[in-house]
Every structure is written in C-alpha cells, then in structure tokens.
Amino acid sequence: MESLLLEAQKIPFSDRVLVDRESLLELIDQIRVSVPENITEAQDILLSRDSIIAKAEEESERIIRQAEAALEARLQDTDIMKESELRGNRAIAAAQQESERILHEAERAADRIKRQADQYCLDLLRKLENNLTSQLSTVKGGIKTIEADFAIAKNGASAEPDED
Numbered sequence: 001m002e003s004l005l006l007e008a009q010k011i012p013f014s015d016r017v018l019v020d021r022e023s024l025l026e027l028i029d030q031i032r033v034s035v036p037e038n039i040t041e042a043q044d045i046l047l048s049r050d051s052i053i054a055k056a057e058e059e060s061e062r063i064i065r066q067a068e069a070a071l072e073a074r075l076q077d078t079d080i081m082k083e084s085e086l087r088g089n090r091a092i093a094a095a096q097q098e099s100e101r102i103l104h105e106a107e108r109a110a111d112r113i114k115r116q117a118d119q120y121c122l123d124l125l126r127k128l129e130n131n132l133t134s135q136l137s138t139v140k141g142g143i144k145t146i147e148a149d150f151a152i153a154k155n156g157a158s159a160e161p162d163e164d
Contacts, residue, residue: 001027001131005138016145019138031128042117049110056106060099067091 004027008017071088 001135011142011145014145016141017138018142019135024135024139028132031131039121042121045113045117046110049106049113052106052110053103056099056102059102060095063095063098064092067095 004019004023005017008019010017067088070091071084
C-alpha cells in the first residue's frame with residue numbers, strides 16, 4: 001500500500017496524489033484474501049487446544065489404569081493386600097492429581113493461545129482499518145482537489161467574455 005502511494009502521481013501545488021484505481025482495488029482484494037487466512041490460523045490454534053485437553057485426559061486415564069493394574073497384581077496376601085490397597089489408593093489419588101494438573105495446565109495453555117490468536121486478529125483488523133481509513137482519506141482528498149480544480153476551471157471559462 002505504501003509503495004502504491006509513493007509511486008502515485010502527485011497533483012501539482014498540493015500534497016495530494018492520484019492513485020491508480022486498479023492497483024488500489026487489487027490491493028484491497030489481497031487484503032480481503034489474507035484476513036480469512038489469519039482467521040483460519042486462529043481457528044486452528046483453538047482446535048489444537050482441544051487436542052491438548054484430549055491428550056491430557058488420555059494420559060490421566062492411562063496413569064489410573066496403570067495404578068489399578070499395579071494394585072491388582074499385589075493383592076495376593078491379606079497383609080500385602082492392605083498395604084497394596086493403601087498404596088493403590090495413593091497412586092490413584094496421585095494419578096488423579098497429576099491428571100488434574102495436566103488438564104488445568106492444558107486449559108491454561110489453550111486459553112493463552114486463544115487470547116494470543118484473538119489479539120493477533122484484533123491487531124490485524126486494526127491495521128487493516130487504519131490502512132483503509134488512510135486510503136479513503138487520500139481518495140476523498142483527491143476528489144475534493146479535482147472538484148475544486150474543475151470548479152475553478154468552469155468559473156474561469158464562464159467569466160471570459162464572448163468574442164463576437
């Protein structure tokens with residue numbers, strides 16, 4: 001966009017420039033195409049959040065199954081059974097705590113990623129808004145300048161006396 005403005009033809013006696021309509025429209029089309037791509041990237045990030053949570057849940061289930069299997073293997077003798085039951089319960093509690101910690105950590109990471117994606121989209125849309133506002137201001141200025149030049153030329157042509 002900047003190069004389009006720098007390469008534009010200057011209007012004499014003003015800070016205005018004439019921008020090639022086709023080039024400007026092409027640039028706007030490119031911006032329209034890039035915004036959906038960035039939104040898709042943000043959606044992909046949100047989907048990865050679900051994947052992280054699912055993996056954490058799978059890991060917690062695997063840890064619990066291992067703890068239960070270890071408990072069953074040791075339950076052969078009554079004295080060993082009591083000790084095993086106690087250890088198994090501790091292992092299950094530890095596994096549940098670990099799974100909750102992993103799940104909580106995954107949710108925090110997913111929330112952080114979502115906030116970053118939202119901020120990225122917001123920044124991108126603000127930048128687009130600023131660019132479009134700047135371009136609109138330039139276009140309006142060009143229109144006013146041409147209209148003023150046209151009015152001066154029209155008034156100058158009607159003020160000339162007819163030669164008969």
